Amino acid sequence: MAAKVHPNVALPSLGQPPADEEPVTLTVWRKSLLLNCRGFTVFDASGNLVYRVDSYASDSRAEVVLMDAAGRPVLTVRRRRLIGLGADQWLVYPGEEARRTPPLYAVKRRAPAQYMRGGGHGSAKSMAHVAPCSGAAGVGAKTGGGYEVEGSYLRRCCTVYDERRQAVAEVRPKEALGTDVFRLVVQPGMEVPLAMAVVLALDQMFGKPSLLRSWSS
Template sequence: MKASLVVDDGFIYEEEKLLTVLKTSLFFANDGFTVYDCNGQLVFRVDSYGPDTRDRGEVVLMDAQGRCLLTVRRKRPSLHHRWEGYMGDGSDAKKPVFSVRRSSIIGRCSVAVEVYGNPGEEYQIEGNFGQRSCSIFDAEKKVVAEIRRKVDSSTNVVLGKDVFSLCLKPGFDGAFAMGLVLILDQTSGDDYVENDGTDVQPTAAD
């Protein structure tokens, strides 16, 4: 697979990697995430303590030790709910490394990802994040990551939407993928998805 944007090469795996993402609502919706590998080791975390401590249009992804890996920030003003990603904590006004916006595809919840400084590298996210069922495709239409409902292996019961799986294909940066998850969480509600300013009920993913 063609090399993707690398936020941190420590999160690129030679084999398929399955992560468990836990959404933690501390005080308000979208407050935080913790991400674990199959051994229960913490991989990523996102902490926020309400709207007064951080702009709600900005979310920072950290590793297990609290090091800032990536900052995703809403672009204002913008159409199609455009968000941009910055390396690190985003405090030094660097240029963004990628942008994310909704695509106008009738009957499908689709999101376009453009990587700056790397011509030809782009991604499409299709499906329904609110229902935890969507896939990330590269420019060659190959799946590089998937978001799925998590099933308890001991009881075969589908868990709630606050716990879901992020499946990374070999060679795709997990930090970049998790940055896209954060943006999807900010732009997609659990019960409705927004399409060009109109709330519509989500449809089942293909």
């Protein structure tokens, strides 16, 4: 499997494609290329490394840093416990500024009752809601109703919809490679780094086993 997903040469991270461009297709590998690390390695359609997430076993931070191929932080996904509300949030920050700047987005897991019955935002298939944070500015910031995530991350088959019910990103299985390697297809209407941040949050919520679970415990 490693030979099929190994990168060629490092390239700068992808940004938001112009409206007239084609969707961006990434291959996401739930594995760090560094020894004794857990994480993710992400390639473009040509096999070039574009994003990474690396953490040593001793790293106990309740946050995940999405980096570009050169190791520069792009976004940070940090867990926020919501005592008594039945579900936690994963906040998305620009760069590695989780303690210095307001978050851009809050990704909230649907409570089991909502997930089964369709209560609150979205439909009965919804498993997470991505809401823009007030006053946010930077990569991924927007106004409007946010995004709804439907489907099954465990099966690597889920879709991100915007407030107009247009599909803006999809997680799909990659043939014959199991669940640790999958495709992320991002439409021009959504920024690629934000789509990756949503994937990282989903992995903490639903991954079995989650490579990042110890970071948010």
